[in-house]
Amino acid sequence: MTVGELYGRLKDKSKWFFMERDIGRLFSALRSSGDFWEVLDLSEVPMLLASWLVGELEREGFVAVVGEEVRLTEKGECFCRENDISRARRLECPWCRGKAVHVEAYMKVLREFKGLSLERPEPLRQYDQGYVTEESTVARVVLMAARGDLEGNAILVLGDDDLAGLALALTGAPKEVVVLDIDERLLDFIEDKAREVGFHNLEARRADFRDPLPEDLVGRFDVFLTDPSESLPALKAFIGRGVVGLKGLGGAGYFGLTRAESSLWKWRELEKILVEDFGMAITDIIHDFNAYLSWGYEREMKAWDYLPVKAEPKGIWYRSCWFRIERVEETHLENVPIEGEIVEDEEMATA
């Protein structure tokens, strides 16, 4: 059977955006690993689609679930050979782990940041929290330094379970940092620690991004940073508020986007919004820049019921690509309230 034939049999059954190529990607990952979390990570097939697809492939006899593993059957192996599907490989630089930046240039910040973040509040499912490794947060700061977005800059952080505000404070470099979050525990923690390390130009303030950006923050910043939940409305709200906070042309923004919860269809929809509506040029997309620690509430997340194997992840499996955008046209942006629930769409799996 060819990939195209198999796709033809399955395509109308999927609830999600589904390309023929997703089949190749999934088989390719299955040739490299039997650990489903690693298969998700390697394949880059959206999590819910991948879970459903494994079920279909099991029914068709291409894979078998054995204990906690998903394995290719003889029929599955044969399918790979016939269709010239090779093993998925990680070929990222072993030194920077594909981050492309030199985190060691900020070794002192990294060391201090690791110390401080030991006491951070635990993630809450209620706010779709789940934080990245300390290396990821500090790498974001290093990237900002490399792009001229750190020293002497006014920086807005929209949502900060990753404690980027604190890492920024540790560099002592920004002119000011304003951290917005809905979670008072985080705000208190970040403000206290920033003061402890002697950075006094940080303000942590409670905010809900469904509300407009407060007037005193509009048009005030050189740079913003955010890592939203990945429904299109939430992405648009968080990033949109960030853009509203920028001074104007040349203002820069950073945010993360996964393949696990966003199909490339959603990627393109978001890119249209960034470029057309928000007047931004996309200057960087660094693959798998952010690595997320397991957030401890996997069993409660939406995707759990769909998983072909009910085993908890053994290591890092959830990564996001890191975007940098820069404003080149002052398009009109509304700063108005958004009604209703925004952190929900059919591709979201971890909320």
Added chain:
Amino acid sequence: MTVGELYGRLKDKSKWFFMERDIGRLFSALRSSGDFWEVLDLSEVPMLLASWLVGELEREGFVAVVGEEVRLTEKGECFCRENDISRARRLECPWCRGKAVHVEAYMKVLREFKGLSLERPEPLRQYDQGYVTEESTVARVVLMAARGDLEGNAILVLGDDDLAGLALALTGAPKEVVVLDIDERLLDFIEDKAREVGFHNLEARRADFRDPLPEDLVGRFDVFLTDPSESLPALKAFIGRGVVGLKGLGGAGYFGLTRAESSLWKWRELEKILVEDFGMAITDIIHDFNAYLSWGYEREMKAWDYLPVKAEPKGIWYRSCWFRIERVEETHLENVPIEGEIVEDEEMATA
């Protein structure tokens, strides 16, 4: 004087897209280097704008040209301090040089490729040729392997002074490679060497990208790769022909884009075309992925007359960012002839 005030005095005099931020970028680079080629590289201000701007700054007393160097005067240094402009820094990973991929995984290919490319034909100004380092070409191949765009894939190379076709042949991995170029010397060289290394699924064929893609190549490929001249019409033509060559959804493309010859305004215009018209999601933008060797005809290029210092570059100064795009919607694309000269626009400097 503030950056804003200086910008106010200069902005109406510029022929090019010019943001306030370009001033900060240029001063920041001038704080790090007096070598104008290095300043171009570090600042990321488009080459012609940067050359003009240095002239204006000299007239205003902020910089002085001393021998072969462009130096900040006391007034210029003072301006930087007052406006909190820090030194530009390279903070790319020292191992992969910011390429993010593990080139050493293909060390054998790199070694053989270096050997073979010693005999390559010299670049011709007539075709706007100028090739990248061997590491850059092989890194492109490694990135393709990492993204599942190499093994068993049918690959189209549109314009190949970088000899990507040959590097692909050395891996032995693609199902087929078709190289199109206007330069017969290159075509003969690539076809001969591919045969020499035992790769028989490579065809090198003469083509002009103003003409439609030949019928037998339409809809035939999984992946394309190109590194066009950076006028918007040329970018659109080369990349557009590549997209026309793809089989359909999930097909991927790779191409380079500089900051030296393309303002972020042009970046955004191109991104609009990619996302809207070509139906692509942009999946990767790797900063300064490609390093170009000096092409030996610097004195003949358009920018030479504009340069504040008439010295030849001492090392690599011209880099491009590397895009990966993937098709997620089959928008209608025309495969029709393009009339007139396409490799010319007001930001182009090296042609």
